[in-house]
Amino acid sequence: MRYRAPGADALIATDLDHFTALFHRTSGITHLLASPAPEILATLTTPMTLDELMAALVRDYALADPDRAALSARLDELIASGLVSPA
Amino acid sequence: MKHALSVRIGPVGFRIGSDWRAPIEQLTDLYRDYPTAPIADYTVRLFASRAWRRWVRPSVTIGGDYMLPEAAPLPLSQGLLAAEMAMNLQLALGHRRHLLLHASVVERDGRALLMTGESGAGKSTLATLLAAHGWRFMGDEFALLDGETGQIHAFPRLISLKGTSVAAATSAWPDGRFGPLLAGTPKGDIRHLVPPVDAIARMDEPAIPALLLFPRHGFAADTREVPASEAFVRLTQASTNYVALGEAGFAALTGLVRAIPARAIDYPDGATAIRQVEELWART
Secondary structure, eight states: OEEEOOOGGGEEEEEETTEEEEEETTTTEEEEEETTHHHHHHHOSSOEEHHHHHHHHHHHHOOSSOOHHHHHHHHHHHHHTTSOEEO | OOEEEEEEETTEEEEEEESSHHHHHHHHHHTTTSOOOSSOSEEEEEEESSGGGGTSSOEEEEEESSOOTTOOOEEGGGHHHHHHHHHHHHHHHHOOSSEEEEEEEEEETTEEEEEEOSTTSSHHHHHHHHHTTTOEEEESSEEEEOTTTOOEEOOOOOEEEETTHHHHHHHHOTTOOBOOOEEEETTEEEEEEOOOHHHHHTTTOOBEEEEEEEEEESSOOEEEEOOHHHHHHHHHHTBSSHHHHTHHHHHHHHHHHHHSOEEEEEESSHHHHHHHHHHHHHTO
16 A cells, blocks of 8 residues: 655645644644654655655654554554545 | 614724614713724624514524524623624634634733633733733733734723622722623623723734733642643634634744743732733743
């Protein structure tokens, strides 16, 4: 399965201390995200499999302890919130 | 309608019509220092639910551009409250020019102090007390945030005092102009207070927000820093039109919480609260 995020022009992100406030233009819904959700959305510029996404995150954010199950859980949460969809 | 009043409160014009003379007479007297509205942004109607209800146990139904279908009629003796509730309702549901925050606002040196919190937190009382100590009163119900300029516009409508805050306001403003005591309303005993003269005379002067407070009455004095993320979430909940404004609301609100500090203050009494506020203000 591949995962797809909205394009950059569909999201407005603003950092608020340890969180990122995100406005999703398509739905008009505001989200308050904690890491690694903003990083996942920023990395999913094209549809990716779980392994491709993990590799990109390890490369871009120097993940010390990559956890495939945790990333899958975070993706499920983002799908539930409407910010990520299965491609 | 048989009886009508036009009034402008800050940037918002109202036209209030009524089947009865009494509520309009009370409103005309209490709003006598306000300008009339060249254009009515919102229309409020106080009418009898049945024609004969104008005379027999008269009860006031609230109408207007925006309505809550489940709103129960009020007795005619509470017509003033019905009008005030209806005016708030029009603004809360209809306004799009500003982001509305359920907050009281006072101003000093062109800078605004915003106080928000749940009903009973004391934001009205605090605004009234601060206004008696040299601050300009800008409103006790809605702060109007302009998304383009980041400024707060005043909406100094009548101050709605509930329960014990009536006595506090009476002692703070011995010369204040008060409306009739409305006993046993759905919101308890209520008395309206006309804002200070300078609050009305200067209501077209906006202010730059400088400090956001989340007051809580009835606790030992304490102050806590509120992170921008928490202030953001609490203010989305304290706004009546955040969702309706969409992207503009998001930009206005994130801009506000990033620009100014936010503090939660617990206070046991008004005098202590004023000291706490002045200390925090001196550090902004």
